[in-house]
Amino acid sequence: MVAFFTFLCGYVLSQFFRSFLAVIAPELGHELGLDPQALAGLQTAWILGFVVMQFPIGWALDTLGPRRTVPVTMICAVIGSALFARAETGLALQSAMFLIGIGCSAIYMGAVYVFGRTHPPHRFALLCSWLIGIGSAGNLLAASPLAVLVAHIGWRQAMMGMACVTLFVAALLALIVRDPPHATTDRAVGLVSGLKTIFSIRALWPLLPLTTIGYAVLIAERGLWAGPYLSDVFGLGPVDRGSTLLIMAAFMSIGALVYGPLDRLIGGYKMVVVVGTVLTAAAFLGLALLTPSVLGATLLLSLLGAAGMTYGVLMAHGRSFVPDRLLGRGITFLNMLFIGGAALIQPISGAVMTHLLEGPPASAYAILHASFAALLIITLIIYLFSVDIRKAAGT
16 A cells, blocks of 8 residues: 555646646736647647657566656656746747656556556456546646645746655655566567557457547546636636636546446446446537536536546456556556547647637537537447456456
8 A cells, every 4th residue: 555655646746737737728828828729739748748658668667667667757747847837938838748748657557557466456447546536636736726826926936846746756656666576587578569469459449449539538628628618608717717627626536436446346347437438428518518607517527527537447448458468568558548549639629729719619619528529429339349358257
């Protein structure tokens, strides 16, 4: 449990860094003259930094172990946070976010690697979901607390403070985390050959579209569009936006915690993911087709946050097909899809919204939310063809 709570400190930071832009986006846009497409580009830079490291991180976890891999990469987040605090141009902000993405890239994967190697399969989804659920306190910090802090000291000073906190947590991980024993004595499997083996696992294929889209639309909403939506449609200021996003983030945490034991209670992964995805799509459709008040929008965003946190269960479903000797590469491949999907969704949505916001904001966000719902429904249909080996085995 010491390792769990140590990784939890790091994951709180990772969640913060993927969510904080939604709170300060209007202020960044005003101070530095960034349009919606440029703001989407900032989040995309974080995602790209995160994604490009996934295959190397998988190799490093299998070869070097998490104790060296995680703290070293986190130094990039320290540098990126400091650069963000001093940035004067959009390009500088993008560079900072890219470095922060690299710095966050190994945190959750290091934890998942340790869980997968030191705990039985029936506890894997529980630990993954609970790490996400409790670690989503980072989303909470990136809501009202950040809004209040920024109102008092400004976003630059707040980000410099985060650089110091990140450095402290990286040192903590280096001191406390211990590498689990290797699965086999064969450590000569190369990066490319290992990935070819992962790609050849056909049972994974029906999971891949939903893995790419499910978390991507959730993080796009929470990390980028929810704040501008509340500002443009309802005229909410920073603190009020932060309060609504705080509620959404709280429900994301609750959702992840609830998802943790569900696969064991139901006896499989698939039904849990199907029900959660249907509810998520319904919440997006509600935002698109209804004309909610601030309270109605808050309720729908809360449902979206809670139901959309199928991340841990989907990861566990995919992990069930990956051999132990390639665990690092297998889980980082899946994580690359989780986050890489957002790297596609966010710049596309940014470009589309830049055009749509030339008209009525309510109509623009309705189209955005309806599109997210449609993507979820399409990928869910493909996921229905997946095999749930726990269910098939009667476990």
